[in-house]
Amino acid sequence: MLGLKGLVETETQLVYLTATLRPSDEAEFGRLVGLPREGVRWFRGTTTRRNVQYQIRRYKTEEESEEDALAALAEEKKQKYGKQGQIIVYCDTVKKAVQYAKMLEGLCYHRGVGSQEEKKAIVRQLTEGRHQVFTATNALGLGVDAPTIRVVIHVGTVRRLRDYAQESGRAGRDREKSEAIILKPIRYQGRGRKQRRAVEETAEQAEMRGIERAMWEFLETAGCVRVVLDREMDGRTDRKGCEDGDERCYRCEAAAPVAMETVRQKQKWREEEDRRLVEILDEQETEGQGMSPDLRADVEVKTYRTRARRRKHGWDVRIEQSEEALEVERFKEILEEWATGCMWCRATGEEKRVYSGHRLEECMEEDSGVVRQTVERVRRKIRWEKYSGCFDCGIPQGICKRYRAKVDGGYERVQGGSCQFLGVLIESVVSMWGANSSEAEVFFQERMRQRGVEWDGLDEGELVKWMGRKVRWGGFESNEMCRAMVGLYKVHNKN
Numbered sequence: 001m002l003g004l005k006g007l008v009e010t011e012t013q014l015v016y017l018t019a020t021l022r023p024s025d026e027a028e029f030g031r032l033v034g035l036p037r038e039g040v041r042w043f044r045g046t047t048t049r050r051n052v053q054y055q056i057r058r059y060k061t062e063e064e065s066e067e068d069a070l071a072a073l074a075e076e077k078k079q080k081y082g083k084q085g086q087i088i089v090y091c092d093t094v095k096k097a098v099q100y101a102k103m104l105e106g107l108c109y110h111r112g113v114g115s116q117e118e119k120k121a122i123v124r125q126l127t128e129g130r131h132q133v134f135t136a137t138n139a140l141g142l143g144v145d146a147p148t149i150r151v152v153i154h155v156g157t158v159r160r161l162r163d164y165a166q167e168s169g170r171a172g173r174d175r176e177k178s179e180a181i182i183l184k185p186i187r188y189q190g191r192g193r194k195q196r197r198a199v200e201e202t203a204e205q206a207e208m209r210g211i212e213r214a215m216w217e218f219l220e221t222a223g224c225v226r227v228v229l230d231r232e233m234d235g236r237t238d239r240k241g242c243e244d245g246d247e248r249c250y251r252c253e254a255a256a257p258v259a260m261e262t263v264r265q266k267q268k269w270r271e272e273e274d275r276r277l278v279e280i281l282d283e284q285e286t287e288g289q290g291m292s293p294d295l296r297a298d299v300e301v302k303t304y305r306t307r308a309r310r311r312k313h314g315w316d317v318r319i320e321q322s323e324e325a326l327e328v329e330r331f332k333e334i335l336e337e338w339a340t341g342c343m344w345c346r347a348t349g350e351e352k353r354v355y356s357g358h359r360l361e362e363c364m365e366e367d368s369g370v371v372r373q374t375v376e377r378v379r380r381k382i383r384w385e386k387y388s389g390c391f392d393c394g395i396p397q398g399i400c401k402r403y404r405a406k407v408d409g410g411y412e413r414v415q416g417g418s419c420q421f422l423g424v425l426i427e428s429v430v431s432m433w434g435a436n437s438s439e440a441e442v443f444f445q446e447r448m449r450q451r452g453v454e455w456d457g458l459d460e461g462e463l464v465k466w467m468g469r470k471v472r473w474g475g476f477e478s479n480e481m482c483r484a485m486v487g488l489y490k491v492h493n494k495n
């Protein structure tokens with residue numbers, strides 16, 4: 001309403017409407033159309049759509065072609081949304097648009113696809129929801145208002161963020177949950193197996209390929225992609241990430257703890273899918289007394305493919321990891337909590353002294369000397385197994401800020417990076433252990449037995465050795481000590 005009032009106030013006689021003008025281009029636009037400096041008002045809506053989940057899917061060029069990656073992705077989305085959910089694949093060349101249309105049994109739209117009438121006919125198929133999959137070049141432009149597009153996929157080079165904003169904005173006009181996905185190759189450099197490694201493209205390299213800087217940032221940012229979109233398209237600079245009511249972008253999604261509901265839902269899907277597979281096999285088995293070996297092989301191949309696809313997308317692994325992922329989230333919270341104040345006072349429930357400004361090194365409470373000595377001993381004896389954690393702080397490399405993830409997996413040291421939880425892990429574990437020694441002992445015994453280590457009587461050396469062992473934990477490479485910290489914390493809280 002304020003906007004309308006603004007219109008009246010300025011007695012506007014000319015209204016310019018545009019879907020893609022960035023704030024930084026306003027002045028240029030004004031100059032071009034000869035607007036006076038005074039008396040011009042700008043009204044801006046948001047470019048990003050709340051119901052669209054923005055994602056970038058990376059695939060390894062060494063393992064998969066663009067074609068294969070697209071085929072798998074399109075298949076996944078077809079199954080997810082069914083016939084009603086339309087999919088547009090934007091390609092960077094006409095050749096690809098034609099080729100992928102064939103592969104996906106889609107309709108193809110590009111500048112030279114036919115007469116005006118023929119083009120209109122294709123667009124009608126889209127807007128009236130009469131065909132599921134479309135491939136197109138950027139010629140499929142403005143004025144296409146198809147409400148039920150669930151997924152907009154981009155393959156190949158995307159050069160300008162404003163084009164991307166507009167094209168991805170075709171998704172979810174009906175405000176239903178939708179997706180905008182860029183399929184992006186991971187590039188490799190170097191010769192020979194040893195030297196070959198995945199590299200991220202720098203802004204300068206991207207520019208050489210005609211990719212503008214904002215687009216590069218959108219592709220490479222480790223943070224929320226809506227931050228980049230909103231800043232570039234709408235001049236909004238106060239966004240921190242996806243907000244309540246936004247479909248979380250792939251970056252925010254990855255950073256958020258997995259909701260239990262999602263875990264259960266995925267579990268259910270997996271069970272259903274397994275049941276279906278078994279049914280199909282059983283049916284074939286009974287019907288197929290005389291089934292030809294060829295047919296049988298065919299069925300087996302299909303079954304195998306479905307399973308392989310599932311494995312590839314990590315569904316199985318992800319479900320198992322989800323509950324653990326919650327535990328890892330808890331672990332991070334506990335680290336935050338125990339990083340402040342004195343661990344020994346916290347463990348012994350000396351609430352008043354926890355925040356009195358002293359650290360464990362300066363603690364005067366009873367037995368604090370024993371704790372300090374134990375910490376020293378553990379520190380000397382612990383041998384973190386390779387890749388089980390940061391050698392300085394013992395925290396998984398996926399959490400410690402001394403490291404950052406490489407695009408193709410693994411971690412590398414950040415220049416000038418430092419451990420944000422230095423001196424927290426061993427100190428906290430020893431304190432919790434010391435303050436609840438008998439329960440802690442039971443806990444350790446139980447944990448070690450689960451991991452196949454028989455243990456009678458407390459042997460500090462053995463225990464410390466065990467704690468340095470590597471474990472896969474909620475998608476992280478971690479060690480037993482980090483996991484034990486969550487368990488000990490529970491013990492501590494009960495007392």
Ligand SMILES: [Zn+2]
Binds near residue numbers: 223225241250253
């Ligand atoms: Zn986000």
Ligand SMILES: [Zn+2]
Binds near residue numbers: 342343360
């Ligand atoms: Zn203290």
Ligand SMILES: [Zn+2]
Binds near residue numbers: 390391392394418
């Ligand atoms: Zn560290």
